[in-house]
Amino acid sequence: MLLLIQYTLIFASVLLLVALGGCISEHSGIINLGLEGIMVVGALGGALVMSNLSTLPPALMVILALLASIILGMLYSCLLGVAAIHFKADQTLVGTAMNLLATAAATVFVKAMNTAMNPDNHSSEIEYVAGRKMFIVNINGFEFNWFMPLAVIVVILVYLFLYKNKLGLRLMACGEHPQAADSVGINVYKMRWMGVLISGALAGMGGLCYILAGVSLWKFENGVAGFGFLALAVMIFGQWKPGRIALAALLFGLFRALSNTYMGFPALVSLNLPSNVYNMMPYIVCLIVLAFTSKTSRAPKAEGIPYDKGSR
């Protein structure tokens, strides 16, 4: 039971961070389908710090790993920003390309790095046992991860940013009616860049959190198993509002955690279902939930439409 709570909380933190990133980006008017790719890149940054700098004092290492994932996530999200804001590219296409590119590039990079250190090592794995320990406090078998309080803080910050702050309200205006926002002197391009960069930072962090969830060795060929898209589903279920997104993240986190821990519940084991059923669970729940909640969608009205100053 403790294990289930632990996994639920950590997966919920991942989903929450990434979904909030997607939420801010969409409020600015850019659909960020590249979240999955940004997560991979952020995870790579964090993993590199954790595996190479684990001799540093824990607090410093944790901060450095976080910073690495945030900065790499932001840099990678620039690919979306340039294409979608300045070149009016199809945001779905660019996001998809970013997802493919991130996994391929991370694999090539990690393999090259491993091979350079040891010519016989062609794997795409990074190990970070010591680094992971610094993120975790063990309380009677419950692995408390610093990402859990961090996710809570981020929800509050995002809420304050979006609803209690001039900048955030302006950013949301650009996702609803960019022409109107422009007419009152808001720079739509700047606001959209801000949305994309913040989403990059949050998704990068989420990526790092994801690889810390249960393992201390990550194979970059695998990517992040659709978590970026699950986060988008969480965002839609949460109706683009931070508070509801947090609740949605908990729900999805619970179902994802079940696939890791169902062996610990005699009632579930006695059902004798194949493990693949539990693996599928979060995705099935997601589909069902979306089917019932999407009808009354409160999506930002101008999302996905490239901003054209001249159009009416």
Added chain:
Amino acid sequence: MKNLLKRPGVQAFVASVICILLGLIIGYIVLLFINPQGAWQSITDVVRNFFTWSRPPQRLKQFGNTLAKTIPLIMCSLSILFSYKVGLFNIGAAGQYVAGACASLYAALAWGWGWLPCMIFAIVAGALLGAIVGFLKSYCNVNEVISGIMLNWIALYTTNTILSNVKETASPYTLYLNKENPSALLPTAGLDQLFNKNTYVTIAVPLALIIAIAVAVILTKTRFGYELRATGLNKNAARYAGMAENRNIILTLMISGALAGLGASMLYQTGYMRWECTQSSVPAMGFNGIAAAFLGGLNPIGAVFSSFFIQHITDGGQYVNTNYYSSQISDVISSVIIYLCGFVLFIKLTINRMIKPSKEKKGEKK
């Protein structure tokens, strides 16, 4: 020259070539960073693919292998471009492809069906999955990208479970098709002789070409295709003109899914590949289909050539010097190419701008 550049088809071709060249250059730069010594050799190996073999018979055989894998890619890219014409981004093609593989392999190995029924079963499976996406889109307003991705994972895990019933006991792979049920293998109709007895080259090759032409005809020459394109260009205008929007969306995704499902049967029923029942990621074929569709300028005939090119460099990836590099470099190149395809609109605008001023000058002279 200028007149030639004005034609949209030529512009699309030029834009694709620019994307390819930039993609290859970026791939080369990545290789240079990893290890400058073998970079040129490796990037040329990627581009040459089967030409790296020195003996012509071997080359021909490898050419046949690349061709066998190009066929499902053509089908996947047709699947994606077909729905894209209607304004739908069918990223679920990857899952529909998986469903097709599941249906054709299970029917062949567990029930001992012949090749045609297996193929039709795969088409039905893909279409069914596509119909779910279409239904969710038209009646529940679920974004087709999200539901597509979710169904990709659901299809993957379901397929792993179902095909575990027909797998070898000692390995995670499904049983050999040619040993268990040769009647399910696609007939070669003599095509294997052309490729140095490569039995993976089957009637799937001409069939895929016929389907590509059929898709082109349906989209441009029929009333149904016209309605679909109209729905894609302006949904509200199409509804106003009395076109059944919801029906069209579901039908489109069904056809799209059928194409992807058929693609899977065209690969797995050659016996070239077996399904690995412990796979933890969705096969890349559906996603590469996106690359091929956009690189081909969203034209069915263009998709045939771009599919071959994408598969060519993907296969070429296995010839890089693995002492320094990894074969995923070709994935990097193709994903960079997809990314650059986002700029096609910009490239076309630039070409048009380059043509325009010269035309005005001509007018002044007259």
